[in-house]
Amino acid sequence: MRYRCRHVTRYDYGDDVPVSHHLVHLRPRPHPRQRVQSFALRVTPSTALTADHDDHFGNPVSYVAVQEPHRRLTIVAESEVEVSASPILDLEETPAWEDLVGAPGDAATVAQFAFNSTLVTATPNLADFARSSFGEGRPVAVAALDLMRRIHRDFTFDPTATTVTTPLAEVLQKRRGVCQDFAHLLVGGLRSMGLAARYVSGYLRTLPPPGQPRLVGADVSHAWVSVWCGGETWLDLCPTNGQIADRDYITVAWGRDYDDVSPVRGIIVGGAGHGLTVSVDVEPIED
Known part of the structure; x- marks a missing residue:
């Protein structure tokens, strides 16, 4: 079964946030029954710095840093994944x-x-x-x-x-x-x-x-x-x-x-509180 996944995370801050740092678990993990065909991570403000690595458990992780004043942070993760049936287990x-x-x-x-x-x-x-x-x-x-x-x-x-x-x-x-x-x-x-x-x-x-x-x-x-x-x-x-x-x-x-x-976690400076909006869409891809 093939899927197209879209995960949107948006933080709205009450005041300027001069610096924010986040760890993001949004790239699907490949394993014997799951093949990741594509993945893209888009961050707004577009000046955000990103870097990828695997964590202790072997999960793909993205590091996101925004080092300019911002009142909204939007992280959009889009992937295409193929999932196979599990072997029959008695x-x-x-x-x-x-x-x-x-x-x-x-x-x-x-x-x-x-x-x-x-x-x-x-x-x-x-x-x-x-x-x-x-x-x-x-x-x-x-x-x-x-x-x-x-x-x-x-x-x-x-x-x-x-x-x-x-x-x-x-x-x-x-x-x-x-x-x-x-x-x-x-x-x-x-x-x-x-x-x-x-x-x-x-x-x-x-x-x-x-x-x-x-x-x-x-x-x-x-x-x-x-x-x-x-x-x-x-x-x-x-x-x-x-x-x-x-x-x-x-x-x-x-x-x-x-x-x-956790999908998104991090540290911010300032902001005077924040609101969080999350939208997830999982769509089967017809062959």
């Missing part, structure tokens, strides 16, 4: 979850995702919540899928319930939140059982209601989870929609939690 044939607890794997790609991170800390409450999915000897993929389905069933999607700073313990208590919260909850539950799990940021193709036109800019950034199933096998799970992530999911970056892969 969930019942994955290792027992206990066999992967503390298993080192490749330290660069596995072990770092088993530890606490800025926004996700394994706690007894998270372990208590997750434990019923992890019966003795249960295959890790089956157990993780069960935990994901419980989150989807028992938690309510509510964009007014949380912010990016809401603690995970509060999400667990309120049983409400958005995709970032549910991804953090699944990551936290898996790590509390000693397993490695990474937070994935990207886009999800959405379809309009029957009979209604597709609205340009109405899509949003999305978040889901990838759990390590031994060897080089990772299984992507979407607790928000209660399903295994498939070709409708476009990966931008992965890390330990949202703090590692």
